[in-house]
Amino acid sequence: xxxxxxxxxxxxxxxxxxxxxxxxxxxxxxxxxxxxxxxxxxxxxxxxxxxxxxxxxxxxxxxxxxxxxxxxxxxxxxxxxxxxxxxxxxxxxxxxxxxxxxxxxxxxxxxxxxxxxxxxxxxxxxxxxxxxxxxxxxxxxxxxxxxxxxxxxxxxxxxxxxxxxxxxxxxxxxxxxxxxxxxxxxxxxxxxxxxxxxxxxxxxxxxxxxxxxxxxxxxxxxxxxxxxxxxxxxxxxxxx
Amino acid sequence: xxxxxxxxxxxxxxxxxxxxxxxxxxxxxxxxxxxxxxxxxxxxxxxxxxxxxxxxxxxxxxxxxxxxxxxxxxxxxxxxxxxxxxxxxxxxxxxxxxxxxxxxxxxxxxxxxxxxxxxxxxxxxxxxxxxxxxxxxxxxxxxxxxxxxxxxxxxxxxxxxxxxxxxxxxxxxxxxxxxxxxxxxxxxxxxxxxxxxxxxxxxxxxxxxxxxxxxxxxxxxxxxxxxxxxxxxxxxxxxxxxxxxxxxxxxxxxxxxxxxxxxxxxxxxxxxxxxxxxxxxxxxxxxxxxxxxxxxxxxxxxxxxxxxxxxxxxxxxxxxxxxxxxxxxxxxxxxxxxxx
Ligand SMILES: Nc1ncnc2c1ncn2[C@@H]1O[C@H](COP(=O)(O)OP(=O)(O)OP(=O)(O)O)[C@@H](O)[C@H]1O
Ligand SMILES: [Mg+2]
Numbered sequence: 001x002x003x004x005x006x007x008x009x010x011x012x013x014x015x016x017x018x019x020x021x022x023x024x025x026x027x028x029x030x031x032x033x034x035x036x037x038x039x040x041x042x043x044x045x046x047x048x049x050x051x052x053x054x055x056x057x058x059x060x061x062x063x064x065x066x067x068x069x070x071x072x073x074x075x076x077x078x079x080x081x082x083x084x085x086x087x088x089x090x091x092x093x094x095x096x097x098x099x100x101x102x103x104x105x106x107x108x109x110x111x112x113x114x115x116x117x118x119x120x121x122x123x124x125x126x127x128x129x130x131x132x133x134x135x136x137x138x139x140x141x142x143x144x145x146x147x148x149x150x151x152x153x154x155x156x157x158x159x160x161x162x163x164x165x166x167x168x169x170x171x172x173x174x175x176x177x178x179x180x181x182x183x184x185x186x187x188x189x190x191x192x193x194x195x196x197x198x199x200x201x202x203x204x205x206x207x208x209x210x211x212x213x214x215x216x217x218x219x220x221x222x223x224x225x226x227x228x229x230x231x232x233x234x235x236x237x238x239x240x
Numbered sequence: 241x242x243x244x245x246x247x248x249x250x251x252x253x254x255x256x257x258x259x260x261x262x263x264x265x266x267x268x269x270x271x272x273x274x275x276x277x278x279x280x281x282x283x284x285x286x287x288x289x290x291x292x293x294x295x296x297x298x299x300x301x302x303x304x305x306x307x308x309x310x311x312x313x314x315x316x317x318x319x320x321x322x323x324x325x326x327x328x329x330x331x332x333x334x335x336x337x338x339x340x341x342x343x344x345x346x347x348x349x350x351x352x353x354x355x356x357x358x359x360x361x362x363x364x365x366x367x368x369x370x371x372x373x374x375x376x377x378x379x380x381x382x383x384x385x386x387x388x389x390x391x392x393x394x395x396x397x398x399x400x401x402x403x404x405x406x407x408x409x410x411x412x413x414x415x416x417x418x419x420x421x422x423x424x425x426x427x428x429x430x431x432x433x434x435x436x437x438x439x440x441x442x443x444x445x446x447x448x449x450x451x452x453x454x455x456x457x458x459x460x461x462x463x464x465x466x467x468x469x470x471x472x473x474x475x476x477x478x479x480x481x482x483x484x485x486x487x488x489x490x491x492x493x494x495x496x497x498x499x500x501x502x503x504x505x506x507x508x509x510x511x512x513x514x515x516x517x518x519x520x521x522x523x524x525x526x527x528x529x530x531x532x533x534x535x536x537x538x539x540x541x542x543x544x545x546x547x548x549x550x551x552x553x554x555x556x557x558x559x560x561x562x563x564x565x566x567x568x569x570x571x572x573x574x575x576x577x578x579x580x
Contacts, residue, residue: 078289090333225292
């Protein structure tokens with residue numbers, strides 16, 4: 001029987017997330033996902049292309065064999081987001097590929113589900129300036145984490161709570177900083193704080209495969225970081 | 241051979257195509273001036289955000305307009321420093337990754353070297369060796385340019401850069417960023433001899449500059465005159481005169497000291513009309529050659545980056561797969577360490 005490429009073959013996707021201290025890159029080919037992952041603050045720009053190159057070599061394919069590039073678009077470290085999106089744009093344009101953009105909080109929730117096997121995940125990332133990036137994700141029937149409370153930038157005392165009486169697991173580095181005020185805000189919720197979870201690109205590739213099949217792709221110039229913090233946060237430049 | 245040049249060191253997004261045979265083919269600039277005006281200066285994070293929004297569309301538009309395919313490119317050059325880290329990172333990430341995908345070399349370019357080489361894009365370009373006067377927003381230096389890559393600083397500012405002095409004084413006069421061109425315009429209606437500004441460090445030997453004194457003098461003077469707008473044209477004219485006089489005195493001294501017979505001026509302030517006129521008089525007097533970039537290549541642009549990249553690629557230089565920026569990349573002889 002001839003190989004059935006289009007219908008049976010899983011999409012070949014390169015996945016990148018640099019929204020946190022973790023630099024994480026994965027390649028999904030056929031039904032296999034290979035990954036490079038390191039907690040490496042400030043090293044992302046140095047690691048990323050050598051990893052892409054070695055992943056492609058390991059899989060025995062070239063960039064041009066891919067179907068798409070997936071990137072975590074934030075929220076997260078501003079410079080980190082631009083590294084991920086900038087690299088994804090350059091690669092995608094050069095190899096004529098579309099981009100799949102995914103919330104970095106969704107990637108964290110997906111990673112948390114795969115590591116903790118918990119289906120209801122609250123994500124709280126420290127956004128500095130006394131605020132948090134916040135969202136609530138829940139597993140759908142396809143095994144993907146979907147937003148119940150959309151990604152938002154809030155004071156920890158004002159995060160939006162999910163409805164219902166589910167049992168939640170809270171992940172993300174905001175707990176280290178705002179445990180008291182978060183605990184107070186979440187007191188009506190049945191939740192337990194878990195350890196900090198860094199996003200993994202292999203979990204991004206899981207989300208991206210589904211989005212690719214749904215044709216949820218964008219052209220490279222339309223792939224943009226989502227900062228959540230707007231320009232109102234900056235005041236006039238001081239001089240002299 | 242066609243080089244794509246990318247400039248994203250600060251608040252301008254510049255892209256250009258330089259061809260080995262045809263020279264500069266085309267260039268595009270997007271300036272963020274309007275974005276930063278309301279803040280009174282460049283906000284680094286907002287500059288970086290605008291860079292990533294504008295860069296790729298600008299590259300694609302340039303290629304479409306010029307009917308050049310990505311596969312026609314032979315190399316990509318991008319500014320790797322000095323400049324704002326966030327802004328530099330955008331050009332470096334997009335440029336390096338695009339080059340990787342196209343399987344062509346990538347060349348990190350020093351922004352100051354690019355400014356120095358901008359006059360080479362004109363007809364009858366200067367030859368080596370020559371004296372360079374770099375007058376920009378962040379720098380002011382006299383450089384003995386022995387050859388491509390051989391840059392020796394023989395004088396530099398001890399405090400403010402010359403463009404910075406223009407911008408800060410303009411701000412005290414209530415003019416929005418960047419104030420250099422606005423001071424120059426206001427000065428046209430003023431009397432340059434009404435106020436006696438200092439000409440710092442001109443009364444002793446040496447080629448270094450200092451501009452913070454002139455700036456402070458301006459601040460005090462404006463205060464003394466009761467911030468009266470009717471005095472502003474005379475203040476602007478006298479201030480500009482003092483800066484230009486200082487630059488001319490030091491340039492003359494450097495030419496005499498080095499015995500070089502060509503002066504090459506570049507950087508944003510080289511767009512200043514009075515500076516151009518006064519240096520032209522000096523050049524005639526000393527019987528030396530004088531070169532400037534065209535006005536649009538005085539300030540930041542992609543053309544000078546593409547040209548600098550072209551010069552390096554000719555020497556077989558390129559970078560590996562790690563993306564590196566150097567926000568504090570200096571100049572002078574260490575420029576030779578640019579490439580791996
Ligand atoms: N006609 C003019 N007269 C005086 N100054 C001017 C004129 N035109 C531009 N400038 C000044 O030039 C500067 C911008 O130049 P440029 O773009 O080369 O600087 P930069 O890129 O910010 O700094 P650097 O190149 O040193 O990193 C600003 O300070 C601006 O005020
Ligand atoms: Mg400049």
